[in-house]
Amino acid sequence: xxxxxxxxxxxxxxxxxxxxxxxxxxxxxxxxxxxxxxxxxxxxxxxxxxxxxxxxxxxxxxxxxxxxxxxxxxxxxxxxxxxxxxxxxxxxxxxxxxxxxxxxxxxxxxxxxxxxxxxxxxxxxxxxxxxxxxxxxxxxxxxxxxxxxxxxxxxxxxxxxxxxxxxxxxxxxxxxxxxxxxxxxxxxxxxxxxxxxxxxxxxxxxxxxxxxxxxxxxxxxxxxxxxxxxxxxxxxxxxxxxxxxxxxxxxxxxxxxxxxxxxxxxxxxxxxxxxxxxxxxxxxxxxx
Numbered sequence: 001x002x003x004x005x006x007x008x009x010x011x012x013x014x015x016x017x018x019x020x021x022x023x024x025x026x027x028x029x030x031x032x033x034x035x036x037x038x039x040x041x042x043x044x045x046x047x048x049x050x051x052x053x054x055x056x057x058x059x060x061x062x063x064x065x066x067x068x069x070x071x072x073x074x075x076x077x078x079x080x081x082x083x084x085x086x087x088x089x090x091x092x093x094x095x096x097x098x099x100x101x102x103x104x105x106x107x108x109x110x111x112x113x114x115x116x117x118x119x120x121x122x123x124x125x126x127x128x129x130x131x132x133x134x135x136x137x138x139x140x141x142x143x144x145x146x147x148x149x150x151x152x153x154x155x156x157x158x159x160x161x162x163x164x165x166x167x168x169x170x171x172x173x174x175x176x177x178x179x180x181x182x183x184x185x186x187x188x189x190x191x192x193x194x195x196x197x198x199x200x201x202x203x204x205x206x207x208x209x210x211x212x213x214x215x216x217x218x219x220x221x222x223x224x225x226x227x228x229x230x231x232x233x234x235x236x237x238x239x240x241x242x243x244x245x246x247x248x249x250x251x252x253x254x255x256x257x258x259x260x261x262x263x264x265x266x267x268x269x270x271x272x273x274x275x276x277x278x279x280x281x282x283x284x285x286x287x288x
Contacts, residue, residue: 001236003288004149005060009141015130019069022138028286029061037065045128049135056139058238059288066131084115153283154233160280161226164273168219171269175216182262215266218257225250240287247281
């Protein structure tokens with residue numbers, strides 16, 4: 001299954017008085033790079049987030065952003081730290097005795113003082129569990145999006161393979177004619193330079209030169225690489241790296257074909273091949 005590395009997913013969930021929202025973005029990358037962005041109260045689940053993403057995705061730069069809103073649940077009670085309150089009142093009393101004019105602290109002033117309100121500890125385990133459940137849902141959406149775009153890439157690459165095969169067929173059809181014309185041209189040029197060329201030596205030189213200019217081997221390798229690309233496209237595991245390597249090989253053979261070309265039509269075939277290969281390469285860079 002071909003998957004793109006470019007996708008976006010968002011999922012929302014309510015649990016234990018919290019509204020959780022995951023946003024996941026992924027773009028192409030040489031390897032898997034997971035970047036969780038979590039609020040402080042969710043820091044403890046960061047290793048679990050990395051593990052969950054690593055099990056589902058193999059390549060790509062993945063940004064996982066979690067935001068939350070705490071819902072109001074009626075009137076919240078305020079717990080007072082009695083020990084801290086006594087210390088504060090005792091200190092203000094001492095200050096008051098040493099000052100001629102002293103403005104008494106109001107109850108609100110005292111509540112604002114750091115440490116007077118006791119910290120209410122919440123059981124966040126159910127919220128953390130809900131966040132991981134929601135993450136898996138968002139990852140499912142992300143994978144579905146990757147697969148849809150991957151299907152489009154597969155269709156595009158397959159169509160370019162068809163066009164490459166057509167160009168190779170044109171070059172193969174022209175090959176005997178090109179070789180014949182090249183042989184005639186070389187024989188004429190040698191006879192113009194030499195009055196009576198030695199026939200055996202002439203044949204030897206012609207064979208050597210025609211072998212150097214022969215592009216049949218390049219066309220065979222191009223055809224083999226195209227077949228391998230089409231085979232790999234339908235495998236289940238991630239194939240982006242292998243396809244990227246095959247694009248390099250296809251481009252190398254197309255360049256060699258152009259450098260050996262002995263006629264304008266074969267040169268045009270080489271140029272068209274390089275254009276088609278580049279179009280495939282740009283899309284394949286997004287494949288997982």
